[in-house]
Amino acid sequence: xILSVDGVEFSYSSRPVLKDIxxxxxxxxxxxxxGNNGAGKSTLLKCLNRILKxxxxxxxxxxEDLFALSSREVAxxxxxxxxxxxxxxxxxxxxxxxxxxxxxxxxxxxxDLEIVRKVLAVLGLEEFSLRYLDELSGGELQKVVIARAxxxxxxxxxxxxxTSNLDLKNQFEVLKTVKKAAREQNIAAVVVMHDLNLALxxxxxxxxxxxRTVFACGGMEIMTPENIAGVYGxxxxxxxxxxxxxxxxx
Amino acid sequence: MENxxxxxxxxxxxxxxIICLLVLATALLGIYAINAGSAELSPAQVLLTxxxxxxxxxxxxxxxxxxxxxxxxxxxxxxxxxxxCVMQNLLRNPLASPFTLGISQGSAFGAAVAIIALxxxxxxxxxxxxxxxxxxxxxxxxxxxxAMATTLVxxxxxxxxxxxxxxxxxxxxxLGSLFSAATIILQFFASDVQVASIVFWTFGDIGRxxxxxxxxxxVVTGAALLYFMANRWNYNALxxxxxxxxxxxxxxEKVRLAGMFVASLVTAVTVSFLGIIGFIGLVGPxxxxxxxxxxxxxxxxxASVMGGLLLLASDTLARTIISPVVLPxxxxxxxxxxxxxxYLLSRGYGKR
Ligand SMILES: Nc1ncnc2c1ncn2[C@@H]1O[C@H](COP(=O)(O)OP(=O)(O)OP(=O)(O)O)[C@@H](O)[C@H]1O
Ligand SMILES: [Mg+2]
Numbered sequence: 001x002i003l004s005v006d007g008v009e010f011s012y013s014s015r016p017v018l019k020d021i022x023x024x025x026x027x028x029x030x031x032x033x034x035g036n037n038g039a040g041k042s043t044l045l046k047c048l049n050r051i052l053k054x055x056x057x058x059x060x061x062x063x064e065d066l067f068a069l070s071s072r073e074v075a076x077x078x079x080x081x082x083x084x085x086x087x088x089x090x091x092x093x094x095x096x097x098x099x100x101x102x103x104x105x106x107x108x109x110x111x112d113l114e115i116v117r118k119v120l121a122v123l124g125l126e127e128f129s130l131r132y133l134d135e136l137s138g139g140e141l142q143k144v145v146i147a148r149a150x151x152x153x154x155x156x157x158x159x160x161x162x163t164s165n166l167d168l169k170n171q172f173e174v175l176k177t178v179k180k181a182a183r184e185q186n187i188a189a190v191v192v193m194h195d196l197n198l199a200l201x202x203x204x205x206x207x208x209x210x211x212r213t214v215f216a217c218g219g220m221e222i223m224t225p226e227n228i229a230g231v232y233g234x235x236x237x238x239x240x241x242x243x244x245x246x247x248x249x250x
Numbered sequence: 251m252e253n254x255x256x257x258x259x260x261x262x263x264x265x266x267x268i269i270c271l272l273v274l275a276t277a278l279l280g281i282y283a284i285n286a287g288s289a290e291l292s293p294a295q296v297l298l299t300x301x302x303x304x305x306x307x308x309x310x311x312x313x314x315x316x317x318x319x320x321x322x323x324x325x326x327x328x329x330x331x332x333x334x335c336v337m338q339n340l341l342r343n344p345l346a347s348p349f350t351l352g353i354s355q356g357s358a359f360g361a362a363v364a365i366i367a368l369x370x371x372x373x374x375x376x377x378x379x380x381x382x383x384x385x386x387x388x389x390x391x392x393x394x395x396x397a398m399a400t401t402l403v404x405x406x407x408x409x410x411x412x413x414x415x416x417x418x419x420x421x422x423x424x425l426g427s428l429f430s431a432a433t434i435i436l437q438f439f440a441s442d443v444q445v446a447s448i449v450f451w452t453f454g455d456i457g458r459x460x461x462x463x464x465x466x467x468x469v470v471t472g473a474a475l476l477y478f479m480a481n482r483w484n485y486n487a488l489x490x491x492x493x494x495x496x497x498x499x500x501x502x503e504k505v506r507l508a509g510m511f512v513a514s515l516v517t518a519v520t521v522s523f524l525g526i527i528g529f530i531g532l533v534g535p536x537x538x539x540x541x542x543x544x545x546x547x548x549x550x551x552x553a554s555v556m557g558g559l560l561l562l563a564s565d566t567l568a569r570t571i572i573s574p575v576v577l578p579x580x581x582x583x584x585x586x587x588x589x590x591x592x593y594l595l596s597r598g599y600g601k602r
Contacts, residue, residue, distance in 0.1 A: 091543060
């Protein structure tokens with residue numbers, strides 16, 4: 001177990017958004033968070049990264065209390081990609097190098113540069129490496145911020161809708177990269193997703209959020225038509241197509 | 251080192267090269283500036299004097315008049331420009347500068363109080379110059395207090411509101427106009443000479459700094475530069491947005507408060523010794539951001555040097571354009587700065 005969340009509650013000033021959230025994420029796991037708009041998925045991810053501080057509850061990362069760590073230690077353990085991000089006057093290489101920040105003492109070392117080079121290669125961003133972020137397309141930019149999180153080499157990757165701007169091929173490649181990173185480095189990826197088919201395809205475990213709390217949590221077995229309909233309020237069928245599970249709204 | 255992308259290293263070397271060029275340009279302009287003026291010096295004499303190998307008259311002109319002026323222009327330019335650079339990053343607002351945050355107005359108000367209420371301005375006119383500030387230290391200190399008071403109020407209000415950048419900018423703008431109004435009201439009750447003294451003080455003037463003042467300016471600006479450089483990765487992270495920065499382990503509120511404090515301190519020290527010098531804090535950083543990009547590892551030194559170069563150029567122009575009359579350098583920087591700024595804007599800075 002790499003991440004363990006228990007009894008987390010959060011409200012924005014007086015509006016409660018999360019209550020009694022409890023789940024566990026294991027090493028090597030691709031963990032998908034699902035739920036409708038406004039269910040609190042992004043809020044939950046921010047709590048996991050300590051950008052927001054839950055009013056109650058415990059979060060353990062590798063058995064350590066998240067709230068006892070320094071900001072730098074948190075950043076070394078958790079890499080975060082926000083749902084919204086900004087394009088700035090940084091080159092792609094510099095933007096990804098920024099992911100090394102939690103590890104850098106004074107200057108970027110040869111090793112840092114090498115890690116960045118590899119990540120850029122894996123995500124097919126090499127040709128853009130000296131282009132400014134404000135000269136990229138939406139999908140290219142999205143890949144850059146994911147690359148930054150990968151370069152951070154965290155124990156847990158927190159990705160908020162990482163494929164929302166990507167084309168079909170890039171959706172698959174990015175999620176494959178994330179899944180591979182989780183497997184091979186024995187870390188975990190916690191990914192907020194809207195595309196149920198992609199989630200079924202890549203995730204090992206699912207967390208369904210509804211009405212501010214956990215509706216269901218578990219493996220493939222919880223992705224039943226009843227549960228999905230319960231969360232989204234739309235009747236669906238879960239079928240297999242060429243032995244790949246797919247969700248079809250009815 | 252075999253795997254590091256060559257092109258990236260080339261790209262960073264290019265930035266270092268540009269910074270070196272700027273340093274060189276500043277040094278050359280510095281020698282020219284020491285040289286320029288009514289004493290008819292030659293560059294060779296200037297160099298000899300700087301190396302300590304010249305006789306009396308030259309020594310006095312260069313060491314007591316020209317050199318302090320050149321050093322003051324460079325240090326002040328560096329301080330104002332780097333302060334602007336960091337403020338723009340911390341407040342995520344391209345218009346952030348000492349002027350838009352009310353610091354300049356606060357210092358002008360402080361100076362006005364010293365000149366009028368505390369009697370630091372002269373009330374009699376001597377033969378040549380009607381404007382005399384007979385207690386410059388009092389004026390300096392009052393201006394500094396005014397500037398820092400503004401800063402502290404801005405930071406305090408921002409802290410109460412949860413340190414949002416918008417809160418800081420708005421508080422700065424409000425305080426700025428408050429202090430401007432207060433200065434005008436003060437002037438209303440002042441004598442003509444006092445009003446002249448205030449106006450004179452408000453126009454930035456590089457020639458005002460003594461070696462003693464310069465020591466303070468150099469120490470404060472140098473320390474601030476070191477502090478900013480130590481935080482360069484934090485500022486880079488902040489450029490990507492607040493949440494990204496937090497995700498990268500930046501304590502955003504702390505970095506923002508401390509950075510704003512240091513940037514304001516540099517500005518306050520500079521302004522209280524030299525008066526108000528506009529636009530350097532905007533033009534310097536924005537020019538370099540266009541040329542070198544937003545990476546603070548290079549932007550901080552580049553914007554600093556650019557600021558020094560710009561102010562030195564402005565001051566040299568102010569001294570020589572209708573010599574022997576010395577125009578107020580604050581007017582020159584605004585005169586050159588505003589069109590330059592508009593040009594930069596028209597070249598698509600808004601893409602940011
Ligand atoms: N800063 C905030 N202040 C107050 N309320 C907020 C704030 N951010 C989000 N909320 C509210 O909290 C609830 C959960 O928001 P959150 O962003 O976590 O939803 P989400 O599940 O990520 O939705 P989406 O799928 O649309 O991204 C929403 O009702 C939203 O309106
Ligand atoms: Mg969201």
